[in-house]
Amino acid sequence: MNRREFVSGAVAATALASGTARAQAPQPQAQTPPPPPPDIHADGTPFSTDALLETARSLAGRGYEAPKGFLPNGFAELPQDVFRSIRMKPERAVWNGENRGFALDxxxxxxxxxxxxxxxxxxxxxxxxxxESQDWFDFGRAPKPPADRPFPLSGFTGRTALDRPDELRDFLTFQGATIFRAIARGQIFGASARGLALDVGEANGEEFPLFRTFWIERPNAGANAIVVHALLDSRRVAGAYRFTVRPGEITVVDVELTLFAREPLRHVGVGPMTSMFLFGPNDRVGVDDVRGQVHRADGLQMWTGNDEWVWRPLSNPSDLQISVFGDVNPKGFGLLQRQRGFQPYNDLGRRYDRMPSVWIQPIGDWGEGQFQLLEIPTDTDINENVVAYWRPKRAIEPGQPFSMAYRMHWCWSPPDRAGGASVVSTSSGSAGDRRRRFVVDFAGDAVADPARAASIRPNVSTSAGGIRDVVGLANPELKGYRVAFTLDPANEDLCELRLVLESDAGRIGETWLYRWTE
Structure with missing residues (x-):
């Protein structure tokens, strides 16, 4: 909505018999400023989605004020292990003993x-x-803060009977900037999500919005969902968010957002997800590790508006890589952990095999834009070096609210999947000189019968260099189909690879995309 009003007037010169007079332009009427929204930070104030929207709109109409808070001396420099020794007192948990199916720490x-x-x-x-009180916590090895000062909170964790009916365990966390994480039954925390991404990978630097306040609805007895409202604030934008979270075999998070820009926003990331990829069978150059694979996600899945399914394996490049995939009205996308089972990872501590895939279904038409993927070099598994999101083509302008909605699935595998055949693994190794040998395995109904292998044609192409020695054959070990080929990059440092399985009836299953770099 445009809150500026324009007053137009006219000046007319009228010739009068007695002389010349000048008509006066109408004077603009004094505008009464709208009343401020109700203070939904005050105890007893009625809360509603409309009230949160008005709070965000009003906040965006003012200049940005960085958050001010008190951290006791030394708390900003606490080592990670000391900070983690601070524990919520079990008896202080919100809704503790109320038999609501949920508790908050x-x-x-x-x-x-x-x-x-x-x-x-x-x-x-x-x-x-x-x-905001130290009474919530047992401070473990951290120093106890002064009792006469407020003690700041940084977020919250939601607990529910996810795996056992008699035990509430963590399934949802909001902490840091706009970061949140969730898991499904039997999983441990892995990939993260964010409420908003701004200027990711831009030369001017990324801007990190904050969730300043959370309002969490007290669930009714027997409820299967928890509802979280959040106020976003940043130098150039404010916003109102609603998260409806349903934990279970798949933990579903419905996200509704409305943004109010203070300045034009040209590079906005909606549904941003972050994960980690250190190495895998497609990218083990220079790796000397007892573990076979180390990653929280191994690929970006995209379901485009024209019904093409795309699988893009992740890598750990030597330089920052940004990949862009244009689309109109996408149907889904996510960072997936497809490789399951303990043995591929061989890591009893991290248990990457139990970390969730994250799949997003857009609600409504998202229009024109692009999937954007950033892969950042890393030499350690503690860094989240992969970022993926949807970037709308249309900029967000001040005075024009911007709303979107989507459904997230924190899951073992997404409820949506390509028909026919999906990529189950990608391997790569040296073929001499600068050449690389690739092996891509597919599985699914369309490739399960070995008798059909003869009718399948692998179509492999590259943006630079050349493809040679293409072999396609049935893989009885997977009840699937294997494609092997060699990339000769010649003198190029970057090659975009594409592989499609075809038959007389057309394309079969997923399109495999891969970026090779020196």
Whole structure:
């Protein structure tokens, strides 16, 4: 909505018998500023989605103020292991003993979490702020903060009976900037998501919005979902968010957002996900590790608006790589962990095989834009070096609210999948000189019968260099189909590879895309 009003006037010169007079332009009427929205940070204030929207709109109409908060001396420099020794007192858990199926643990400020957040319950439609107090915590090996000062909170963790009916365990966490994570039954935390991405990979640097306040609706007894509202703020944008989270075999998170820009936003990432890829069978150059694979996700899956399924294996490049895939009205995308089972990873500590895939279904038409993938070099598995999101083509302008919605699935495998054949593994190795040998395995109904292998044609192409020695054959070990080929990059440093299985009836299953770099 455009909140600026324009007053037009006219000046007319009228010749009068007695002389010349000048007509006066109408004077603009004094505008009464709209009343401020209700303070939904105050105890007892009615809370609603409309009230949060008005709060975000009002916030965007003012200049940005960086968050101010008190961290006790030394808490910003706490070592990670000392910070992690701070524990919520079990008896202080929100909804503890209320038999609501959910409990909340608040999280302390300190370490890298230096921007305080405010947290409130919404009970019977009214706000009940949680105190910023050290009384929530047992400080373990950390120094106890001064008792006469507020102690900042940095987020919260949601617990529910995810795996056992008699045990509430963590399934949802919001902490740091706009970062949140969830898991499904039997999983452990892995990939992360963010509420918004701004200027990722741009030369001017990325801007990191913050969730300043959370309002969490007190669930009814027997509820199967928890509802979280959040106020986003950043130098150039404010926003209102609603998350509806349903834990289970697949943990579903419905996200609704409305943004109000302070300045034009040209590079916005919607549905941003972050993960880690250190090495795998397609990228083990220079690796000397007892583990076979190390990653929280091994590929980007895209379901385009024209019904093409695309699988793009991840890699750990030597230089920052940005890949862009244009589309209109996408049907889904996500960072997936397809490789399951302990043996490929051989890591009892990390258990990458139990980390979730994250799949996003757009709600409504998203219009024209692009999937964007960033792969950042890393030499350690503690860095999240992979970022993926949808970038709308249309910029977000001040005075024009921007709304989108989507459904996230934190899962073992997405509910949507390509028919016919999907990529199950990608391997690569030296073929002499600069040449590389690739082996890509597919599995699915269309390739399960070995008798049909003769009718399948692998179509392999490259943007530079050449493809040679293409072999396609049945893989009885996987009840699937294997394609092997050699890339000769010649003098090129980057080659975009594409592989499609074809038959007389047309394309079979997923399109495999890969970026090879020196």
């Amino acid at each position: 608040v999280l302390p400020g300190g370490f890298i979490y230096r921007s305080p957040v405010r947290i409130a319950q919404v009970e019977d439609g009214r706000v009940k702020m949680l105190p």
